[in-house]
Amino acid sequence: MQDNEDAPVTHAKVVVVGAGPAGSATALHLAQLGIDDVVIVDLHDFPRDKTCGSGLSPRAITTLQELKIWDSIEPLTYPITDLRIVTRDGHEALVSAGEKAAAAICLRRDLDFEIHERSLEAGVKFLPGFAASEPIVRGDRWIGIKARDGREVRAEWVVVANGAHSTLSTATGPKRMIHAIMGWWEGVDYRPHTVEMIWDDLTLPYYGWLFPETETRVNIGITYQDDHKLKNARRIFRAFLAKHYRDRLEGATQLGKWKGHPIVYSYRLGHLWTPGGWWSARLDA
Ligand SMILES: Cc1cc2nc3c(=O)[nH]c(=O)nc-3n(C[C@H](O)[C@H](O)[C@H](O)COP(=O)(O)OP(=O)(O)OC[C@H]3O[C@@H](n4cnc5c(N)ncnc54)[C@H](O)[C@@H]3O)c2cc1C
Incomplete structure (x- = not known):
């Protein structure tokens, strides 16, 4: 942690850590609900690459439709109508959803950038290059997040969505x-x-x-x-x-x-939120 007393402090209603699909979708949804003071932070600026098969399941597409951003994402996708399954014994089945695409492939560089851009359009404020390192804690409550360079975002809600290797995870037990x-x-x-x-x-x-x-x-x-x-x-x-x-x-x-x-x-999540005047929500990817 860099000791930097002059590092800026940002205040927000909600701070979201991690601007991948989980974080950006959360920030966008909060903005759509009328919360106009949402800040999202990420190590990287966007667009950025993420190693991924890039498959969007039917449920993922439904979520993007509910967020009202599927229309701008769909042109970036390769539509999937059929699934070939091979069992461990070598048996094969071909399952078809018909002519209408049921799933899609969308490169994560494009998908993540699109959700991110829509969240900014909705009024979310973005801080790139923010390497979140530790929560700011008052009593048993998270009241913000601190970056390695000393910057802080203080907020009533902290949403942690910084991926599978998060050091901010509250999961208990062996992973x-x-x-x-x-x-x-x-x-x-x-x-x-x-x-x-x-x-x-x-x-x-x-x-x-x-x-x-x-x-x-x-x-x-x-x-x-x-x-x-x-x-x-x-x-x-x-x-x-x-x-x-x-x-x-x-x-x-x-x-x-x-x-x-x-x-x-891990399927054994820690406390997802703490009650009181200040709240924190920690999502394990
Ligand atoms: C090889 C591979 C193939 C996969 N294929 C598929 C697939 O086809 N379909 C599918 O649905 N899923 C697939 N997955 C899983 C999918 O990639 C993840 O479930 C998804 O990326 C999780 O999204 P997320 O937003 O939670 O995290 P991420 O996408 O990991 O985003 C986390 C964000 O947090 C940021 N961040 C990390 N640490 C910090 C920090 N300290 N401070 C600030 N920001 C930080 C990162 O820069 C990143 O932008 C695959 C995964 C792998 C590894």
């Missing part, structure tokens, strides 16, 4: 760890508007996927449990690709390097 690794290819033969989900002993209880991002580009990835960081992501991914995509990757062009990310999660 679980899954790992995801993925890559991007041009020229893979795939069924248009169809996502593929493949269950395999290599990844159980999780799965591998192929998501088409455009008419010519797909991302392929896997997610598997790895609580103790004992597994080799690249080795498992190589085996998965050889088993399920060897033929279709022949002649395809890989774009960039594979990207891997551990994802820490």
